[in-house]
Amino acid sequence: MNENENNFESLRRLLALKRHETPPPGYFDHFSGTVMARIRAGEGGAAERQESGLSWLSRMLAAFEAKPAFAGAFAFSLCLFLVFGIVYAERPDVLPQPMLQSQQDSSPLAYATTPGGLNSLPAEQPVAVAISSSTNPVFSSQSAGPWFASQGAAVQPVNFILPGN
Amino acid sequence: MAEPVPGSEPQPSASVDEDELVRGAREGDLAAYDELVKRYQERIYATLYHMTSNHEDANDLAQEAFIKAFHALKSFKGGSSFYTWLYRIAVNKTINFLKQRKNRTHMSLDDMDFNAEHDPDLMALISDQTPRRAAGLSELQKKLNEALMKLSEHHRLVVVMHDVQGLSHEEIAEAAGCNVGTVRSRLFYARQQLQGFLADYLKTT
Numbered sequence: 001m002n003e004n005e006n007n008f009e010s011l012r013r014l015l016a017l018k019r020h021e022t023p024p025p026g027y028f029d030h031f032s033g034t035v036m037a038r039i040r041a042g043e044g045g046a047a048e049r050q051e052s053g054l055s056w057l058s059r060m061l062a063a064f065e066a067k068p069a070f071a072g073a074f075a076f077s078l079c080l081f082l083v084f085g086i087v088y089a090e091r092p093d094v095l096p097q098p099m100l101q102s103q104q105d106s107s108p109l110a111y112a113t114t115p116g117g118l119n120s121l122p123a124e125q126p127v128a129v130a131i132s133s134s135t136n137p138v139f140s141s142q143s144a145g146p147w148f149a150s151q152g153a154a155v156q157p158v159n160f161i162l163p164g165n
Numbered sequence: 166m167a168e169p170v171p172g173s174e175p176q177p178s179a180s181v182d183e184d185e186l187v188r189g190a191r192e193g194d195l196a197a198y199d200e201l202v203k204r205y206q207e208r209i210y211a212t213l214y215h216m217t218s219n220h221e222d223a224n225d226l227a228q229e230a231f232i233k234a235f236h237a238l239k240s241f242k243g244g245s246s247f248y249t250w251l252y253r254i255a256v257n258k259t260i261n262f263l264k265q266r267k268n269r270t271h272m273s274l275d276d277m278d279f280n281a282e283h284d285p286d287l288m289a290l291i292s293d294q295t296p297r298r299a300a301g302l303s304e305l306q307k308k309l310n311e312a313l314m315k316l317s318e319h320h321r322l323v324v325v326m327h328d329v330q331g332l333s334h335e336e337i338a339e340a341a342g343c344n345v346g347t348v349r350s351r352l353f354y355a356r357q358q359l360q361g362f363l364a365d366y367l368k369t370t
Binding site: 008010011012014015016017018019021023024028031032034035036038039040042 | 363
């Protein structure tokens, strides 16, 4: 390393000339005063921000600036949350099992979710119960036909004529 | 070893008081912090100036570094000296600033003080042959700054701290957050680069 130091001696002497580059005379007389004034102003500003309820945001941003690791951890947790949300959203519909199990015996909703659908619903079971017990669309146009057929009802087209026409 | 730079050596009595000043500043004593600012302002400012080659940028960055250090004092554990810790804040801030300023360079070319004209090293370096003779003081300074600005931020930092500021390899490693081996290799590479850039201005032995 000493040999390297000798090789660079001229360069070091040249670089040492940069020590002569100084700020204007009197510059440092006011430097610390300016810094302290800015610190005081910042403290006053912080108190005002705290009163206005924005301090948590500024504190968080300051923490991000001061600790890059904190910012990274926050970003990572956000990404994790996003990925979890996407994966969960792409899963097939999962019905709340405990609710279904409690109504497994006779609820029309339970019949609607079985492979046989409403076709296996007992005739005496009131349909209104199924409608009121769930916000999911239980009936479809396809499943309504067989059920009405099993009740022996005839479906006839209706043509309304409005008065005045 | 780095040459000692006037004003850069920590004074024994000052280092004893430093702990008390830091403790006071941490408890919100602005007078104590004012004393710390006065103690280190010149060295911090000089490093930032040599990194940016611009007095206005160095001024802003030095002020912001001191302000940030004040607000972060509670996280200062005392594992290193306050000066090294402060240096690290200032250096990180400056490197971030330089990365943002990548494409914008402006130098202040008439900033050498009067004493530079009487420096024997300078007289010796401006040779009586070749283009060096024609190169005046400001021309040399311009070339010197341009050469430094061609280095990467990390290489420039090591050269400035060692060859301009006179800090030791260990102090630079602590302030730059790397090991001493990295400091040595960066210094060697940076000097090689500078020798190439400034070949016309270096005396051949």
